[in-house]
Amino acid sequence: MTIFEKIGSIGKITLNRPEVYHSVNAQMAKELHEHLDRCKEGDIRVVFITATGKAFCAGQDLKETMGGDIVEIIGHAVDQHYNPLVKRIHHLAKPVVCAVNGMAVGAGANLALVCDIVLAKESVNFIQAFSKIGLIPDTAGTYILPRLVGFKKALGLAMLADKVTGKQAEKMGMIYKAFPDDQFESESWKIAERLAEMPTKALALTKKAYNESMTNDLNTQLELEKDLQIAAGQTHDFAEGVMAFVQKRKPVFKGK
Numbered sequence: 001m002t003i004f005e006k007i008g009s010i011g012k013i014t015l016n017r018p019e020v021y022h023s024v025n026a027q028m029a030k031e032l033h034e035h036l037d038r039c040k041e042g043d044i045r046v047v048f049i050t051a052t053g054k055a056f057c058a059g060q061d062l063k064e065t066m067g068g069d070i071v072e073i074i075g076h077a078v079d080q081h082y083n084p085l086v087k088r089i090h091h092l093a094k095p096v097v098c099a100v101n102g103m104a105v106g107a108g109a110n111l112a113l114v115c116d117i118v119l120a121k122e123s124v125n126f127i128q129a130f131s132k133i134g135l136i137p138d139t140a141g142t143y144i145l146p147r148l149v150g151f152k153k154a155l156g157l158a159m160l161a162d163k164v165t166g167k168q169a170e171k172m173g174m175i176y177k178a179f180p181d182d183q184f185e186s187e188s189w190k191i192a193e194r195l196a197e198m199p200t201k202a203l204a205l206t207k208k209a210y211n212e213s214m215t216n217d218l219n220t221q222l223e224l225e226k227d228l229q230i231a232a233g234q235t236h237d238f239a240e241g242v243m244a245f246v247q248k249r250k251p252v253f254k255g256k
Contacts (some may be wrong), residue, residue, distance in 0.1 A: 002031040003052075004038065009196045009255070011035070011044040018053035023061035024107060029081035036088040045200040045255040047092065048192045049115060050099040057108025059129065074135075082107055082139040086114050090140075090211060093204035095195045099188040100166065100175075105129045110139035113148065116207055117195075118175040119188040120166035126174065128158045147214060148174050199237035200255040 003014040015022040098115035145154040166178035205228045236256040244251035
């Protein structure tokens with residue numbers, strides 16, 4: 001259902017249920033939790049999430065909600081599958097890149113959007129499809145989308161379930177970058193490789209600073225910046241960066 005590969009210092013997680021457009025069931029969620037936990041290890045500096053085939057993720061596997069108390073099943077899925085996945089990605093002290101290769105619907109769209117750097121094919125569609133079946137956006141959709149595109153735009157997308165192409169998503173600030181379809185695979189991987197060569201400890205601290213800025217007031221954020229800058233200043237990569245600058249050479253960062 002998922003594939004995990006360690007390629008250099010990149011942990012690549014690939015969704016692999018193409019016959020159902022990678023809709024998420026309990027087993028897939030379990031594997032994603034395990035892979036993200038594996039990516040906490042020090043030999044992995046960047047996480048790269050994508051999918052096989054023509055889709056990225058169609059959201060919850062609705063077949064799994066049949067044959068039982070649907071309210072209980074949905075609540076369980078949100079509580080045990082999606083919320084923990086969001087928290088793992090949000091708190092993971094590594095850059096998490098999501099390469100959206102095909103349609104991203106419902107929880108599948110929001111799972112992509114909670115990642116740190118979101119890339120997509122220009123032709124893909126992001127759809128907040130929850131209203132089509134009488135549900136509300138979950139998987140942090142009500143949290144992350146207003147912060148990406150603005151309150152009114154996010155609310156409209158949630159209520160109307162409009163399709164947003166990768167190209168449109170880039171223009172509205174929903175994602176970092178959309179690539180022409182024939183360039184997507186190579187260009188998105190180049191970004192992961194570029195990140196893996198950077199001072200990833202500092203990138204993790206940068207991620208923490210930006211995440212906490214969403215709820216901090218100015219004075220709290222200034223104090224956090226000070227503390228995180230002190231922490232960054234104690235890393236091997238800071239010393240290497242300064243030395244490389246003085247010696248007029250390219251730095252060799254180790255993520256330490």
